[in-house]
Amino acid sequence: xxxxxxxxxxKRFGGLQAVAExxxxxxxxxxxxxxxxxxxxKTTLFAMISGFLRPDSGSIRFDGRExxxxxxxxxxxxxxxxxxxxxQPFAGLTVRENxxxxxxxxxxxxxxxxxxxxxxARQLGMEAMLDAPAQSLTVAGRKRLELARALATxxxxxxxxxxxxxxxxxxxxEIVAVIRAIRDxxxxxxxxxxxxxxxxxxxxxxxxxxxxxxxxxxxxGEIAANGDVIEAYLGQGAAHARG
Amino acid sequence: xxxxxxxxxxxxxxxxxxxxxxQFVTSSYWLGLWTLTLFYxxxxxxxxxxxxxxxxxxxxxxxxxxxGAYVSAxxxxxxxxxxxxxxxxxxxxxxxxxxxxxxxxxRYGLRGSYFALVTLAFAEVFRVLVNSxxxxxxxxxxxxxxxxxxAHLQFTDRTWFYYLILALLAAACALVWWIExxxxxxxxxxVRENEDAAQALGIDCFRVKxxxxxxxxxxASVAGVFYVQYFLFVDSHIGYGPAMSVNALLxxxxxxxxxxFGPLIGxxxxxxxxxxxxxxLGKTPGVNLLAFGVLLLVILRFxxxxxxxxxxxxx
Amino acid sequence: MLADPVFLLAVAFNGLTVGAIYxxxxxxxxLIYGVLHIINFAHGSLLMLALYAAFFLFTLGGVDPYVAVxxxxxxxxxxxxxxxxxxxxxISFGRDTNVLLVTLGLSIIFDNLALYLWTSTTRTINVPYAxxxxxIGVTAVALPRLVALGAALLxxxxxxxxxxxxDLGKAIRAVARERQGARIVGISVEHxxxxxxxxxxxxVALAACLLLPTFYVTPTVxxxxxxxxxxTVVLGGxxxxxxxLLGGLLLGVVEAFSGVLLGESLGQIGIFLIFILVLLxxxxxxxxxxxx
Numbered sequence: 081x082x083x084x085x086x087x088x089x090x091k092r093f094g095g096l097q098a099v100a101e102x103x104x105x106x107x108x109x110x111x112x113x114x115x116x117x118x119x120x121x122k123t124t125l126f127a128m129i130s131g132f133l134r135p136d137s138g139s140i141r142f143d144g145r146e147x148x149x150x151x152x153x154x155x156x157x158x159x160x161x162x163x164x165x166x167x168q169p170f171a172g173l174t175v176r177e178n179x180x181x182x183x184x185x186x187x188x189x190x191x192x193x194x195x196x197x198x199x200x201a202r203q204l205g206m207e208a209m210l211d212a213p214a215q216s217l218t219v220a221g222r223k224r225l226e227l228a229r230a231l232a233t234x235x236x237x238x239x240x241x242x243x244x245x246x247x248x249x250x251x252x253x254e255i256v257a258v259i260r261a262i263r264d265x266x267x268x269x270x271x272x273x274x275x276x277x278x279x280x281x282x283x284x285x286x287x288x289x290x291x292x293x294x295x296x297x298x299x300x301g302e303i304a305a306n307g308d309v310i311e312a313y314l315g316q317g318a319a320h321a322r323g
Numbered sequence: 324x325x326x327x328x329x330x331x332x333x334x335x336x337x338x339x340x341x342x343x344x345x346q347f348v349t350s351s352y353w354l355g356l357w358t359l360t361l362f363y364x365x366x367x368x369x370x371x372x373x374x375x376x377x378x379x380x381x382x383x384x385x386x387x388x389x390x391g392a393y394v395s396a397x398x399x400x401x402x403x404x405x406x407x408x409x410x411x412x413x414x415x416x417x418x419x420x421x422x423x424x425x426x427x428x429x430r431y432g433l434r435g436s437y438f439a440l441v442t443l444a445f446a447e448v449f450r451v452l453v454n455s456x457x458x459x460x461x462x463x464x465x466x467x468x469x470x471x472x473x474a475h476l477q478f479t480d481r482t483w484f485y486y487l488i489l490a491l492l493a494a495a496c497a498l499v500w501w502i503e504x505x506x507x508x509x510x511x512x513x514v515r516e517n518e519d520a521a522q523a524l525g526i527d528c529f530r531v532k533x534x535x536x537x538x539x540x541x542x543a544s545v546a547g548v549f550y551v552q553y554f555l556f557v558d559s560h561i562g563y564g565p566a567m568s569v570n571a572l573l574x575x576x577x578x579x580x581x582x583x584f585g586p587l588i589g590x591x592x593x594x595x596x597x598x599x600x601x602x603x604l605g606k607t608p609g610v611n612l613l614a615f616g617v618l619l620l621v622i623l624r625f626x627x628x629x630x631x632x633x634x635x636x637x638x
Numbered sequence: 639m640l641a642d643p644v645f646l647l648a649v650a651f652n653g654l655t656v657g658a659i660y661x662x663x664x665x666x667x668x669l670i671y672g673v674l675h676i677i678n679f680a681h682g683s684l685l686m687l688a689l690y691a692a693f694f695l696f697t698l699g700g701v702d703p704y705v706a707v708x709x710x711x712x713x714x715x716x717x718x719x720x721x722x723x724x725x726x727x728x729i730s731f732g733r734d735t736n737v738l739l740v741t742l743g744l745s746i747i748f749d750n751l752a753l754y755l756w757t758s759t760t761r762t763i764n765v766p767y768a769x770x771x772x773x774i775g776v777t778a779v780a781l782p783r784l785v786a787l788g789a790a791l792l793x794x795x796x797x798x799x800x801x802x803x804x805d806l807g808k809a810i811r812a813v814a815r816e817r818q819g820a821r822i823v824g825i826s827v828e829h830x831x832x833x834x835x836x837x838x839x840x841x842v843a844l845a846a847c848l849l850l851p852t853f854y855v856t857p858t859v860x861x862x863x864x865x866x867x868x869x870t871v872v873l874g875g876x877x878x879x880x881x882x883l884l885g886g887l888l889l890g891v892v893e894a895f896s897g898v899l900l901g902e903s904l905g906q907i908g909i910f911l912i913f914i915l916v917l918l919x920x921x922x923x924x925x926x927x928x929x930x
């Protein structure tokens with residue numbers, strides 16, 4: 081059974097059809113990628129899956145349970161956690177305190193949540209910054225913090241929205257290794273990514289979204305060879321590739 | 324957590340200072356001044372819980388203070404309640420008003436300045452109501468009959484009022500201290516810092532804010548109850564007027580919003596400033612608040628974390 | 639009595655003339671909100687200062703408020719400009735609730751400075767035309783109130799012309815809509831902010847001069863206008879001049895009727911209730927986004 085199933089999900093903002101009848105499945109034990117040009121509707125689809133936006137139509141099931149229109153904090157409590165493309169740190173808090181907020185989902189005790197936060201920071205190579213205020217982190221540090229906080233909630237499924245955007249190549253390969261380790265620890269992953277090289281090496285399953293519609297689905301190799309995708313995305317994507 | 328040993332030391336010094344203070348301060352003028360300072364610290368701590376830790380800036384905390392003052396006064400005067408029983412009901416009423424105000428404004432997504440203004444408007448509605456209602460003494464206000472004795476929560480020896488407000492403030496600080504170290508406190512601060520991120524991590528922001536405003540309302544109404552027992556009088560301007568709302572936010576903002584001792588330090592600083600200006604310019608109406616306004620601007624400009632920012636290295 | 643159409647019209651018209659002053663005060667606030675996206679809590683205190691200025695010009699210099707406006711409007715423009723540029727902007731660091739706290743601090747300072755300098759005595763002036771009543775059919779209206787009504791409409795039109803027909807208006811609208819873009823094309827955003835704040839303050843001075851002949855001044859008089867002005871601006875749609883104008887007139891009428899229905903002291907409640915309801919039931923995104 082799929083961990084996540086979105087079926088015929090649509091969202092319209094005024095005159096703009098942001099997402100149209102999009103369907104996708106995340107299978108357990110796999111890393112699933114959602115790619116597409118800027119403005120394709122990827123983040124909107126993520127927002128609907130994670131409960132930040134209510135779809136106009138369609139249904140979303142998580143672990144076989146209907147979660148369409150459920151509030152974001154409830155979705156999170158079921159074990160589906162998202163990160164933000166535009167990082168949203170608790171700027172005035174330290175890295176440790178930031179991660180502990182996530183840890184509190186399952187751990188009421190403050191001391192144990194803070195200790196668990198330190199453990200997760202070590203896992204992501206952030207132990208040196210534990211007591212630094214989140215606002216002092218670099219872009220790469222903030223992206224990692226998003227990941228660490230989400231991980232601290234002990235999710236079943238992690239939705240990663242462009243955690244590699246704005247990183248330099250060595251940072252990208254570091255975070256690719258981190259994501260693999262998370263998957264190996266038993267957390268399923270759905271990610272939006274622009275860094276194609278990472279998508280190709282990391283994911284088992286790729287969905288392509290263009291103008292709000294899923295136009296292709298398959299293994300990375302198939303997608304790379306798909307004419308429609310190259311037309312809609314890769315040609316354009318090369319020009320849009322961010323460093 | 325890192326501050327724990329520092330805080331314990333500070334706590335010991337503070338406790339010793341305030342417990343022994345009546346031994347040295349024997350003039351009723353100065354004891355009264357310290358009593359009022361602790362009263363403002365208590366009112367400020369109630370604001371601090373919601374505004375400092377939770378980031379929900381209220382411009383109408385008088386709505387809670389006034390509810391505490393009026394409910395206890397009306398129950399005693401019009402319904403023959405014992406002062407202690409009246410106080411208990413009054414504090415519950417303050418919490419209830421907080422829960423209602425919070426439920427309504429947070430349900431409709433009011434934030435920042437709009438939340439501040441709506442609290443102010445609620446305080447004004449209450450002010451107009453008690454000012455026109457016979458039960459609340461309308462324009463004349465409520466006068467509590469003098470009945471000295473601990474059973475009536477009145478003391479002829481003013482030192483007892485000092486110890487009463489000290490105990491109430493200590494209890495409020497203990498509550499805030501406990502919240503600081505709890506999951507709820509972590510959630511409250513997370514909501515202040517970034518609601519979207521908090522939601523994504525499973526926090527029910529609405530619930531956290533409503534709980535915070537309920538506690539804050541109850542604490543402010545404790546201050547209201549104390550005020551009525553101390554002065555034996557309240558009217559619509561004292562209870563629900565803008566002055567008390569301003570008093571509630573000045574001490575924590577000056578001392579350091581979102582810190583345990585901020586409201587107390589702010590209240591002491593304001594008390595000292597008030598005495599200094601009176602000394603320098605005489606007891607002219609307005610001169611104290613004038614100085615407070617200037618100090619507020621100076622703090623906002625140079626010490627965004629209040630006077631506590633001087634002690635803590637962290638930005 | 640309430641069924642008498644002549645009486646109802648009289649109450650309504652009376653409300654309109656009061657509403658004209660509300661509209662004028664709110665116009666200034668709407669401009670400041672529309673351009674700077676800040677809530678100026680000191681707006682009422684600026685009105686109070688302008689009332690005192692007009693009062694002293696009359697009692698000490700014998701200058702009629704209608705003449706004094708020629709000096710006070712430019713004077714308050716400069717005052718508002720300096721206030722925004724050198725006090726509010728540097729202290730608030732551009733953060734929403736900070737602006738609110740800074741302007742609260744300013745209002746505390748202004749109100750208590752006035753209390754310190756001029757005591758809490760209620761002051762009024764005596765001009766001969768305040769007793770001149772004009773019969774408009776349903777009721778007789780004091781001349782200054784008619785003047786205020788006319789002036790409010792004129793200022794509304796003048797603002798609209800300023801914003802649509804002049805280069806300054808274009809620059810202001812550019813800054814209001816797209817701060818960064820305006821900066822890129824070489825507009826000094828700080829300057830335009832301060833100009834807008836100055837204009838808003840100048841309108842307040844105008845309102846004060848029109849208000850004084852039939853009103854009074856005390857150090858706390860501004861507070862009563864603050865919530866009314868906010869209500870007007872929220873009611874009329876944030877930053878909209880026509881909205882502020884209509885909102886102000888409407889509030890005046892509402893206040894007049896709730897005063898008649900509920901009595902003098904309970905009557906004020908109408909405005910606060912409208913304020914709360916409007917704040918709550920406007921689409922949340924409208925506010926939630928802006929101030930996040």
